[in-house]
Amino acid sequence: MSKDILRQGALLPLVEDFYTIQGEGFHTGKPAYFIRLGGCDVGCGWCDAKFTWNPRKFPPVAVEEIVRRAVACQAKAIVITGGEPTLYPLGKLTEELKKEDFEIFIETSGTNPLTGTIDWVCLSPKPQQPPLQEVLLRADELKIIVESQSDLEWAEENSKKVSDRCLLFLQPEWSVFREITPAIVEYAKQNPRWNVSVQTHKFMKIP
Numbered sequence: 001m002s003k004d005i006l007r008q009g010a011l012l013p014l015v016e017d018f019y020t021i022q023g024e025g026f027h028t029g030k031p032a033y034f035i036r037l038g039g040c041d042v043g044c045g046w047c048d049a050k051f052t053w054n055p056r057k058f059p060p061v062a063v064e065e066i067v068r069r070a071v072a073c074q075a076k077a078i079v080i081t082g083g084e085p086t087l088y089p090l091g092k093l094t095e096e097l098k099k100e101d102f103e104i105f106i107e108t109s110g111t112n113p114l115t116g117t118i119d120w121v122c123l124s125p126k127p128q129q130p131p132l133q134e135v136l137l138r139a140d141e142l143k144i145i146v147e148s149q150s151d152l153e154w155a156e157e158n159s160k161k162v163s164d165r166c167l168l169f170l171q172p173e174w175s176v177f178r179e180i181t182p183a184i185v186e187y188a189k190q191n192p193r194w195n196v197s198v199q200t201h202k203f204m205k206i207p
């Protein structure tokens with residue numbers, strides 16, 4: 001995707017952008033405009049956004065155009081996601097979004113340094129490509145996807161590396177939602193530092 005990583009973030013491989021309701025984690029229920037960038041350096045077997053993985057499928061779009069589209073709706077908050085959005089320099093995008101007074105959230109697996117102005121970092125680390133320490137320390141929320149009991153150990157391991165102010169969430173992997181949710185609920189009840197997050201947008205059948 002280079003060309004000097006699309007001229008230092010002036011252009012970004014936009015997969016899709018849409019105004020919806022944040023479905024997961026701490027900001028669940030909040031209206032937000034989603035900016036989804038293509039390309040991922042992690043590759044989770046259960047990823048619900050596999051269509052984003054090949055960045056060559058998504059022609060670069062100018063930051064000004066992305067921001068223009070966000071401004072055209074009533075949104076106050078932006079979620080930058082992917083794919084793995086930290087693959088790209090986000091200084092230019094977040095600077096232009098801030099000029100329009102947006103609150104800026106990011107969804108990341110923490111595999112690359114964070115760039116630009118981000119108000120809220122949702123870190124969802126993956127064992128096959130662990131997060132950078134600097135992102136663990138920056139995280140406002142830690143959101144661990146739980147597919148089996150052993151992911152609870154991964155959750156504990158990461159919870160020891162984040163800051164004291166970081167909120168902790170366990171989120172069932174969607175395809176095993178019915179089977180795994182009882183274990184997550186019981187775990188949170190026994191370990192109340194943890195909260196449960198479910199992908200509410202999938203129940204609402206919205207993007």
Ligand SMILES: C[S@@+](CC[C@H](N)C(=O)[O-])C[C@H]1O[C@@H](n2cnc3c(N)ncnc32)[C@H](O)[C@@H]1O
Nearest residue numbers: 046047048049082083084107108109124173174
């Ligand atoms: C598609 S990812 C994109 C952002 C970034 N690559 C990451 O993983 O954090 C957005 C969020 O969806 C979560 N997610 C992806 N597939 C999921 C699934 N099948 N069940 C539950 N959560 C999932 C990820 O862990 C992440 O928190």
Ligand SMILES: Nc1nc2[nH]cc(C(=O)O)c2c(=O)[nH]1
Nearest residue numbers: 021022023024081107201207
């Ligand atoms: N409604 C809604 N909420 C979300 N929260 C995180 C998402 C993501 O794919 O990053 C997501 C998404 O795809 N849709």
Ligand code: SF4
Nearest residue numbers: 040042043044047083
């Ligand atoms: S890191 Fe995020 S986008 Fe990449 S495969 Fe995993 S869930 Fe999907």
Ligand SMILES: [Mg+2]
Nearest residue numbers: 048049081207
């Ligand atoms: Mg999603």
